[in-house]
Amino acid sequence: xxxxxxxxxxxxxxxxRVTITCRASQGISRYLAWYQQxxxxxxxxxxxxxxTLQSGVAxxxxxxxSGIDFTLTINSLQPEDFATYYCQQLNSYPITFGxxxxxxxx
Amino acid sequence: xxxxxxxGGGLRQPGGSQRISCTxxxxxxxxxxxxxFRQAPGKGLEWVAGIAGGSDNTKYTYYADSxxxxxxxxxxxxxxxxxxxMISLRDDDTxxxxxxxxxxxxxxxxxxxxxxxxxxxVTVSS
Numbered sequence: 294x295x296x297x298x299x300x301x302x303x304x305x306x307x308x309x310r311v312t313i314t315c316r317a318s319q320g321i322s323r324y325l326a327w328y329q330q331x332x333x334x335x336x337x338x339x340x341x342x343x344x345t346l347q348s349g350v351a352x353x354x355x356x357x358x359s360g361i362d363f364t365l366t367i368n369s370l371q372p373e374d375f376a377t378y379y380c381q382q383l384n385s386y387p388i389t390f391g392x393x394x395x396x397x398x399x
Numbered sequence: 400x401x402x403x404x405x406x407g408g409g410l411r412q413p414g415g416s417q418r419i420s421c422t423x424x425x426x427x428x429x430x431x432x433x434x435x436f437r438q439a440p441g442k443g444l445e446w447v448a449g450i451a452g453g454s455d456n457t458k459y460t461y462y463a464d465s466x467x468x469x470x471x472x473x474x475x476x477x478x479x480x481x482x483x484x485m486i487s488l489r490d491d492d493t494x495x496x497x498x499x500x501x502x503x504x505x506x507x508x509x510x511x512x513x514x515x516x517x518x519x520x521v522t523v524s525s
Contacts, residue, residue: 326511335518336499341507341510390445
């Protein structure tokens with residue numbers, strides 16, 4: 294299953310709201326997770342089951358979607374949110390990722 | 400607190416072999432499926448292999464097509480350690496390798512990886 298993530302990069306300012314989309318090549322129900330990656334840090338799970346916020350993750354992160362189309366929204370961007378974000382499907386093997394979205398400071 | 404420590408990376412020549420390990424703490428290791436992922440320099444994330452949790456389920460292993468037949472995932476539950484044995488290494492196996500813990504079986508979070516190691520760099524070059 295291929296995941297097409299967009300945009301590949303995004304410039305935004307502190308306080309902005311941003312949305313990242315992830316489209317699956319076939320239906321994956323809600324078996325989609327979102328991760329944040331920062332240089333030198335372990336990957337961080339943000340969202341599982343398409344829309345469930347992982348414990349300890351800030352409430353400004355939210356996810357939605359099912360089937361083919363999914364979104365990750367970050368409300369009121371904070372300085373620590375500038376990172377790369379990946380979607381991942383676990384509907385079937387092989388587990389696959391989107392290409393990543395690099396979120397940069399404008 | 401869950402902690403995963405990847406180690407064992409290094410420089411290997413094409414055709415060589417390498418074993419990397421991941422030591423876990425902070426949870427009942429044997430109960431959880433564990434997987435390996437990798438990230439080539441400047442590239443995105445790629446799933447490599449997975450192994451089921453549970454004392455009777457370790458025979459259930461899964462591999463990406465790119466590594467099947469060359470890589471073997473295994474675990475030693477008595478030592479809370481996950482392994483990835485790699486043989487017939489190729490240049491395109493160069494990557495940072497991450498171990499990751501899958502969510503609890505039977506829960507919605509099973510369809511995610513809630514803890515990741517910091518990564519171990521494997522470089523394949525002559």
